[in-house]
Amino acid sequence: MGETLQLRWTSAARTDTGLVRTNNEDAVLDRPARRLWAVADGMGGHAFGEIASRMSVEALDALPPEDALQQAVAAARVCLLEVNGLLVAEAAARNVPVIGTTLVLLLASGRTAVCVWAGDSRVYLCRGGSLHQLTRDHNQFEELQARNHLSPADASAYPGATMITRALGAATTLALDEVQVQVSDGDIFLLCSDGLSNAVSAEAMFGALTGGDCAQAADTLVRLALEGGGRDNISVIVVRADDVEADQTVLNPSL
Numbered sequence: 001m002g003e004t005l006q007l008r009w010t011s012a013a014r015t016d017t018g019l020v021r022t023n024n025e026d027a028v029l030d031r032p033a034r035r036l037w038a039v040a041d042g043m044g045g046h047a048f049g050e051i052a053s054r055m056s057v058e059a060l061d062a063l064p065p066e067d068a069l070q071q072a073v074a075a076a077r078v079c080l081l082e083v084n085g086l087l088v089a090e091a092a093a094r095n096v097p098v099i100g101t102t103l104v105l106l107l108a109s110g111r112t113a114v115c116v117w118a119g120d121s122r123v124y125l126c127r128g129g130s131l132h133q134l135t136r137d138h139n140q141f142e143e144l145q146a147r148n149h150l151s152p153a154d155a156s157a158y159p160g161a162t163m164i165t166r167a168l169g170a171a172t173t174l175a176l177d178e179v180q181v182q183v184s185d186g187d188i189f190l191l192c193s194d195g196l197s198n199a200v201s202a203e204a205m206f207g208a209l210t211g212g213d214c215a216q217a218a219d220t221l222v223r224l225a226l227e228g229g230g231r232d233n234i235s236v237i238v239v240r241a242d243d244v245e246a247d248q249t250v251l252n253p254s255l
Contacts, residue, residue: 006243006244006245007108007110007111007183007185007241007242007243007244008241008242008243008244009032009035009108009239009240009241010032010214010239010240010242011030011032011037011214011237011238011239011240012030012214012215012217012218012237012238013028013029013030013037013218013235013236013237013238014028014218014219014221014222014234014235014236014237015027015028015233015234015235015236016222016225016226016230016233016234016235017233018195018225018226018230018231018232018233018234019226019229019230019231020229020230020231020232021232021233023050024050024233025041025042025043025049025050025053025101025233026039026040026041026042026053026193026195026233026234026235027039027040027042027050027053027054027056027057027101027235028040028057028235028237029057029060029061030237031061032239034065035107035108035109036060036061036072036105036106036107037105037106037189037191037237037239038056038057038060038103038104038105038106038191038237039103039104039121039191039192039193039235039236039237040052040053040054040056040057040101040102040103040121040168041053041101041102041103041119041120041121041193041194041195041233041235042100042101043098043100043101043102043164043167043169043170048090048091048094048096048099049099049100049101051090051099052087052099052100052101052168052169053101053103055083055086055087056080056083056101056103056168059079059080059082059083060076060079060080060105063075063076063079068109069107069108069109069110069112069114072107072109073107073114073116073178076105076107076116077116077176080103080105080116080118080168080174080176081174081176083168083169084168084169084172084174085172087099087100087101087168087169088169088171088172090169091169098169098170099169100167100168100169100170101119101167101168101169102117102118102119102120102121102138102164102167102168102193102194103117103118103119103121103167103168104116104117104119104121104122104123104135104191105117106123106189106191106237106239108183108241111182111183111184112180112181112182112183113180113181113183113189113241114178114179114180114181115134115135115178115179115180115181116176116177116178117135117138117176117177117178118138118166118167118168118174118175118176118177119137119138119164119166119167119168120137120138120164120194120197121135121191121192121193121194122134122135122137122190122191122192122194122197123135123189123190123191124189124190124192124202124205125181125187125188125189125190126187126188126189126190126206126209126210127184127186127187127188130206131190131202131205131206131209133202134179134181135177135179136177138164138165138166138167138177183241184241185241185242185243186212186240186241186242186243187240187241188209188212188214188217188238188239188240188241189237189238189239189240189241190205190209190217190221190236190237190238190239191236191237191239192221192234192235192236192237193232193233193234193235193236194232195225195230195231195232195233195234195235196221196222196225196234196235196236198231198232199224199225199228199229199230199231199232199234200221200224200225200228204224205221208220208221208224209238212240214238214239214240215238217238218236218237218238221236221238222234222236
């Protein structure tokens with residue numbers, strides 16, 4: 001993807017089985033040189049979740065580079081719809097109800113980043129003094145609030161409130177949500193599975209990210225999730241954007 005204004009992208013990815021489960025059904029894709037990142041969380045309680053998450057990130061990784069961001073987003077959408085069909089067919093062939101995965105994808109070019117997702121894996125943006133959740137969970141909790149105007153406390157009290165309403169492989173049709181943001185110098189994005197977001201508060205996430213070092217932040221976030229019980233697989237990718245021209249100006253004040 002072509003750059004109009006130069007940003008340097010750095011990132012670090014970590015995935016951990018956690019303290020309860022015996023296998024890791026998460027998969028991560030960390031490609032800073034291509035400005036391409038993804039976290040997939042194989043659907044818990046279903047057979048072969050690790051197959052679904054791995055197929056999804058491998059398919060995205062195999063995509064050829066695109067010159068324009070919107071072309072890259074369109075290609076990724078087509079890719080994920082194809083994976084959805086393959087997972088539905090795989091489940092039928094294996095005679096299991098679902099082989100599925102949530103997925104959140106971040107693509108960037110120039111000063112623009114685009115998130116595409118299905119499920120409850122998330123993208124956060126750490127900017128300035130606050131942490132913003134860019135994605136909206138596709139689960140019963142969010143649907144109950146949206147349809148019935150329930151408070152978070154009332155919606156969370158419903159049985160099955162955390163049940164996923166969208167995922168790759170869950171149905172023959174797949175609706176992917178998308179959000180676009182303009183990127184500023186020093187922005188830090190966090191992609192994660194719900195093994196992190198269910199175990200670590202937004203305040204603790206923000207504290208881990210403010211140091212600015214991607215690898216250190218990723219290590220700290222996984223540690224916090226393990227300290228919180230590690231009841232699920234934990235996956236995080238920390239992505240940072242820095243203005244190259246600003247860095248050069250600091251190094252060369254005469255510029």
